[in-house]
Amino acid sequence: MLLLLAGLACGPGDPGAASAPAPCRPGSAPAGHTRSVTLQVRVGPGVDPDAVQARLDRDRELAAWLGLSLVADGPPRPVALDAPIGGDSAIPASDGRTAGGGSVDAGKGAGDRAAGGDDRAARARRLFAPALGLLADRDAAAPADTVDIVVTRRLVAEQSSAGEALARLEAFTVSPRMAPATAGGFDLSALLPPGYRPTVFVSWRAWSQDRAAPVDSLLVHELGHALGLSHVDDPDNLMGPRRWSSCLPVIDEAQWEVIRSR
């Protein structure tokens, strides 16, 4: 399933509260859990590392409120991502040994209804091959609980053969922490190399365009996926069906149980 995230907002932003957004659920507060996550941030061609760093610093505040302590493993470093998703690249050979999960987050207008069944699996292989190739280029000496963040200028090629289905793709995450049963309908598992780390692919275009909102959950939401969380219906939740929010989302106890147990 190519999951839709409707662009629902908490309500009109209050300019006076821009520096101190309120919790989405009045009275709610983080439950006192903490989890440290090491980030290895890599930027594709045309993405300014300083801009990514500045944005990361801001999102770190949101993560801290949720109980996630983000520790960058050095400054963003360049990575060669030669072809955006949707490019007409060759399909790599795959033996499909590795189980794993993935989640795809797209903006309004995207959907998975354009493809189904085996056709969708084949399409997924073709679309995601350029990005997933990076997963094999891993630093085996990285500490545990490391999540790779790959920021690209665009996730989708201008002349994408994917056409309308992925035209607004904003981010996707692959993570061995996600149960296969909750993985996105795109069959990414056959493409994942053994031992891959949780990896978030995010479009700098999408990540940077929501600067008008005091709180943005795009990257932190994807980190939730990286830590094993799936989507929920609760609109106040970090993993809920809302984006471009102006309030502080929550992670509930059941989700913390998932984060702790994987």
Ligand SMILES: [Zn+2]
């Ligand atoms: Zn998501």
